[in-house]
Amino acid sequence: MHARKPLVVGNWKMNGLKASASEFGRMVEGYGAGLRHRVQLVVCPPVTLLSTFAVIALGSRVGIGAQDCHPGTHGAHTGDISAEMIADTGAAFVIVGHSERRIAHRESDADARGKVKAVHHAGLIAILCVGETAEERKAGLALQVIDGQLEGSLPEGLTGDDLVVAYEPVWAIGTGVTPSLSDIAEMHAHIRLRLVERFGEEGGRIHILYGGSVKPSNASDILAISDVNGALVGGASLKAADFLGIASAYV
Template sequence: MSNSFPRPLVAGNWKMNGLRASHEELIKMQKGYSAELKGKVDLLICPPATLVHAFAHANLGSRIGTGAQDCHAQQSGAYTGEISAEMLADCGASYVIVGHSERRQYQKEKDADVAEKATAAHQNGLIAIVCVGETQQEREAGRTLAVVRKQLKGSIPAGSSADNLVVAYEPVWAIGTGLTPTAKDVEEVHALIRSDLRRILGKVEADKVRILYGGSVKPSNAKELMSVPNVNGALVGGASLKADDFLGIATAYL
């Protein structure tokens, strides 16, 4: 595809879904990740924390990456129920999602919190997938670009590079609703993200950062969305739970 540089990444965020039996879907993904697909696109699965170690072990040799859905900003301490980036790395994770809109909404995470988590990820050798995106109210008020710009500025920490950073644009109103912005809307936001990354990281480094689109991505709309300039893959929610749907999205790059 025309926007195949940087190398595309299709990542699955399983959210609070998945049991040990879900390993069967992972096996199907591994079997369906053909040599042709491997030559075109990277795949990543971010299961719930209970499955990170098992999936990381199962993915050895398959070239499917394993990530986590969140991490704590501190390395260790009296934070009952939390999981540190060091622990995730120890489990075999190579990526971690930070700043997802559901964390920003339900756990009231701010940009500074996201930046601290991304820093912790970097310090432990993990690639941080930093999420940004506007709500329906913000979009209707014409504030989409301002909101995304503010989130980017506040959420990307010093020391970020194409080696440890992925940015995901997920319009909040499109997550799990079946609604998607137009290709023109996506292009406008991704162009802004690329431009701002150039200011933050410098042009050479910024142009190597993968910018993913997320929000009701499915096999039927993947090819159109993945063809948009500056879209270097997808962060997929519900459609990543089934191998056929997830691989169907990835085949947009064939």
């Protein structure tokens, strides 16, 4: 059994301006005692809004996270942001290895590993994304691909307490298509097995989130699957009503 509260994380991707603070404010307001007791909410806005959102979230227990970071601590890396800088804004989480970075920016497992390490050193929690493409699933390689990504992206010295894993099949992201409930269950059970092999008892407590076209209408079915300990939500996390609607699957 999973002892910790489930985790519902919103990934705003490249969306949101200062005016979006009011929508985030509505999420914070809607995170009342009923929800707070049952589920941990986290929102990952673009870096430009991290500090603003961290201030709005103060005292609410809504967590804040970033969507990526550089593996280094500082230096001549124009345009990049370190994990320490993210921590400095008040954020507690960093998404690492999202497929939109793995594919569009050609990031490898080794890149993800360096970033997870940096996040760990900055005292933050990494949300490591893994997921197969449609071709890989069709070829029957989904479990194998996820094994490779997990093995390649987890640095030495990491403890299970500093890690969240998000299973996001690439073909389910932004498409409205989701895997069958049994395929999600199979993959999450498989990831759980690998995490227990790697981290022992701690591996049994690591949150494994499902991501890819999660909406209020499918959230209760997906979030009821064993070893699905929450969701990583893209499009539907931009509107307070939808995001809170997904989290309400736990009420």
